[in-house]
Amino acid sequence: MKTYLFPGQGSQKKGMGAGLFDEFPELTKKADKILGYSIKELCLEDPNKQLNKTQFTQPALYVVNALSYQKKLKDGEKEPNYVAGHSLGEYNALQAAGVFSFESGLKLVKKRGELMSKAKNGGMAAILNSSEEQIKEILKDANLDTIDIANLNASSQIVISGLKEDVTNAQPFFEKAGVMFIPLNTSGAFHSRYMKEAADEFEKFLKRKRFYEPKIEVIANITGKPYDHKKVSESLVNQLYNSVRWADGMTYLLEKGEMEFEELGVGEVLTKLTGYIKRDFSEKEKTATEKKTTKKGVKKKEITAVKSTQDSLALVTQWNASNPIGTKVKSDFYDTELETRTEAIILFGHRAAVYMKGYNGYFDLREVTAV
Amino acid sequence: MNLKKVFLFSGQGSQYYGMGKELYENNKIFNFGMNECSEIVSAAIGKSLIEMLYDPAKKGQPFDQLLYTNPALISVQYSLYRMLQDMNIHPEYFMGYSLGEITSCIASEMLSLENGLNLSVTIAKMVEEKTPKAAMLAIMSGKEIIVQNPDIFSAFWLIATNFSESFVVCGLPKDIQTLQKSLQHEGIVSQQLPVTNGFHTPLIDAVENDLKAEIQKIQLSKGKIPIISSKDARIKNEVSHNDFWDVLRYSVNFENAVHTITNQHDCVFIDLGPSGSLATSVKYILDADSKSIPLQLINQYGKNLQTLEKFTEAFHKYNN
Numbered sequence: 001m002k003t004y005l006f007p008g009q010g011s012q013k014k015g016m017g018a019g020l021f022d023e024f025p026e027l028t029k030k031a032d033k034i035l036g037y038s039i040k041e042l043c044l045e046d047p048n049k050q051l052n053k054t055q056f057t058q059p060a061l062y063v064v065n066a067l068s069y070q071k072k073l074k075d076g077e078k079e080p081n082y083v084a085g086h087s088l089g090e091y092n093a094l095q096a097a098g099v100f101s102f103e104s105g106l107k108l109v110k111k112r113g114e115l116m117s118k119a120k121n122g123g124m125a126a127i128l129n130s131s132e133e134q135i136k137e138i139l140k141d142a143n144l145d146t147i148d149i150a151n152l153n154a155s156s157q158i159v160i161s162g163l164k165e166d167v168t169n170a171q172p173f174f175e176k177a178g179v180m181f182i183p184l185n186t187s188g189a190f191h192s193r194y195m196k197e198a199a200d201e202f203e204k205f206l207k208r209k210r211f212y213e214p215k216i217e218v219i220a221n222i223t224g225k226p227y228d229h230k231k232v233s234e235s236l237v238n239q240l241y242n243s244v245r246w247a248d249g250m251t252y253l254l255e256k257g258e259m260e261f262e263e264l265g266v267g268e269v270l271t272k273l274t275g276y277i278k279r280d281f282s283e284k285e286k287t288a289t290e291k292k293t294t295k296k297g298v299k300k301k302e303i304t305a306v307k308s309t310q311d312s313l314a315l316v317t318q319w320n321a322s323n324p325i326g327t328k329v330k331s332d333f334y335d336t337e338l339e340t341r342t343e344a345i346i347l348f349g350h351r352a353a354v355y356m357k358g359y360n361g362y363f364d365l366r367e368v369t370a371v
Numbered sequence: 372m373n374l375k376k377v378f379l380f381s382g383q384g385s386q387y388y389g390m391g392k393e394l395y396e397n398n399k400i401f402n403f404g405m406n407e408c409s410e411i412v413s414a415a416i417g418k419s420l421i422e423m424l425y426d427p428a429k430k431g432q433p434f435d436q437l438l439y440t441n442p443a444l445i446s447v448q449y450s451l452y453r454m455l456q457d458m459n460i461h462p463e464y465f466m467g468y469s470l471g472e473i474t475s476c477i478a479s480e481m482l483s484l485e486n487g488l489n490l491s492v493t494i495a496k497m498v499e500e501k502t503p504k505a506a507m508l509a510i511m512s513g514k515e516i517i518v519q520n521p522d523i524f525s526a527f528w529l530i531a532t533n534f535s536e537s538f539v540v541c542g543l544p545k546d547i548q549t550l551q552k553s554l555q556h557e558g559i560v561s562q563q564l565p566v567t568n569g570f571h572t573p574l575i576d577a578v579e580n581d582l583k584a585e586i587q588k589i590q591l592s593k594g595k596i597p598i599i600s601s602k603d604a605r606i607k608n609e610v611s612h613n614d615f616w617d618v619l620r621y622s623v624n625f626e627n628a629v630h631t632i633t634n635q636h637d638c639v640f641i642d643l644g645p646s647g648s649l650a651t652s653v654k655y656i657l658d659a660d661s662k663s664i665p666l667q668l669i670n671q672y673g674k675n676l677q678t679l680e681k682f683t684e685a686f687h688k689y690n691n
Binding site: 343 | 624
């Protein structure tokens with residue numbers, strides 16, 4: 001089985017779509033007419049430095065994604081079994097599935113880009129090595145429940161979205177918890193409650209539009225499940241101010257069995273992401289099998305990331321209460337006696353660690369015992 | 372043109388042996404400031420700050436011992452500040468980067484020069500004694516690279532954003548070469564910084580309680596001139612004791628801080644740091660159509676008197 005994936009905002013770069021515009025002059029001409037400027041010039045030369053502005057980024061990516069799909073068909077490739085696209089890319093998935101034409105899709109995307117570009121004072125940040133539960137807990141502790149989860153890209157890669165000031169204020173709370181917090185350069189709080197106004201406006205715009213039944217199964221961002229073709233308009237409106245559940249969608253496809261993913265358009269953001277989602281998926285599968293075979297192990301496997309952080313914290317506190325710096329210890333991996341040169345600490349948000357004299361690297365606290 | 376003057380104070384990583392030497396030899400005010408600082412800290416660091424910093428034999432060697440670099444950075448930038456005051460150039464704001472936030476507070480008179488310098492020595496002693504060695508790498512790329520390649524960054528912390536295409540990570544020394552190689556493989560330029568402890572990461576948590584207790588003893592006052600923090604991009608007229616810990620422990624977002632102030636005013640940013648690196652960052656942060664400008668006072672290539680003259684010329688061109 002095969003799935004084509006279409007990337008969204010963030011994948012754009014100058015030079016994208018080279019060759020495609022000349023290969024599909026008709027579609028390129030139609031795009032120019034709808035947009036009122038040369039799409040080829042924007043993508044290849046970007047003379048006015050507009051490619052990174054949302055209202056230009058979205059139509060540009062949509063056109064490049066769509067043309068690269070046309071190219072596949074022209075080269076004699078079969079239609080895939082599934083299509084999915086990340087945020088803006090979802091429009092390409094729907095277009096490939098025949099829900100709307102190339103031109104209608106571009107008109108939708110143009111409007112969407114314009115509405116989204118009006119959102120100001122927003123901020124977004126990627127959170128690595130955490131979990132949806134932990135993020136929600138941290139936001140609650142920090143009294144920042146005005147921040148929403150924008151993308152669940154993989155279990156270890158989640159994007160949050162909110163007012164710029166709130167996102168800035170959230171940073172130390174995440175850093176204290178030891179997870180990686182990466183502020184992203186965006187102007188709007190995409191996929192958050194702050195897009196509701198834009199979504200309402202978009203809804204009015206969509207009222208006059210007609211959508212056809214998809215001939216390829218499309219995986220929806222907001223559910224991670226196949227599209228309900230009667231609710232296309234509703235899904236596209238909701239997508240603007242709700243989480244993109246990308247990992248759920250990919251996991252749904254992986255559960256179908258042997259699945260080949262191919263990313264169209266530009267870059268390899270989704271391909272890399274698929275690698276992580278596959279890894280999580282096979283770990284989950286493994287755990288599920290282990291659960292079936294070992295009855296005793298069941299409870300232990302269900303411990304969440306949050307729980308293990310708390311365990312590490314307890315371990316560290318316990319260790320520091322009874323083992324001062326200079327404590328002689330034995331490690332599972334060294335024959336000689338070692339001596340601690342620091343107190344125990346939490347590394348990377350979860351690992352209980354301690355440092356030894358004469359050694360640069362950390363020692364896992366679970367692998368050492370005081371002599 | 373009515374540009375607001377923002378004085379920038381840099382942090383660890385921007386230091387080198389011999390910084391400001393020509394000014395020390397030729398500018399009375401700078402010389403006086405440096406001597407004053409040296410007198411305050413020399414007992415605590417066990418040697419003369421001036422002799423150590425301007426020792427000709429040390430020129431070109433890596434200058435990375437926290438015990439000396441911390442007070443040296445504050446001393447040079449404080450003395451440059453005194454020199455600018457004497458030139459009748461007075462700021463509307465101070466903006467500090469990491470350790471530079473302490474210099475901001477000294478310049479704004481939120482804490483005394485003596486307390487500020489001694490605090491920097493206390494920090495150095497505690498961190499060097501009780502926390503593991505670490506390494507820092509400045510990376511010339513957008514931060515998206517971390518999101519796209521989480522595996523190669525898994526042992527690191529993002530500790531600072533300089534501008535959209537430059538950020539800093541910190542990790543353990545044994546991991547840094549692997550990261551550098553992986554980045555090279557991706558065609559990304561990176562440079563190790565002369566800082567050997569894990570500031571802005573949990574690696575320094577071991578000194579949190581002791582350091583906070585020391586900071587608590589310091590007398591703080593309301594500032595004379597507002598400061599802009601590069602930790603949270605807030606404009607402040609006073610700081611709390613815990614702020615000093617927070618600026619060392621949490622990450623720096625210099626880009627954000629610059630945007631905060633340029634959203635309100637057109638500014639002339641004057642970099643009092645020894646290597647002009649903050650002025651360079653500002654240059655990249657400003658929008659193409661911005662009326663704000665960055666200026667540097669001195670840099671690591673010496674010829675302080677020439678660069679100072681160039682600065683004065685540029686400053687008066689924009690500020691009349």
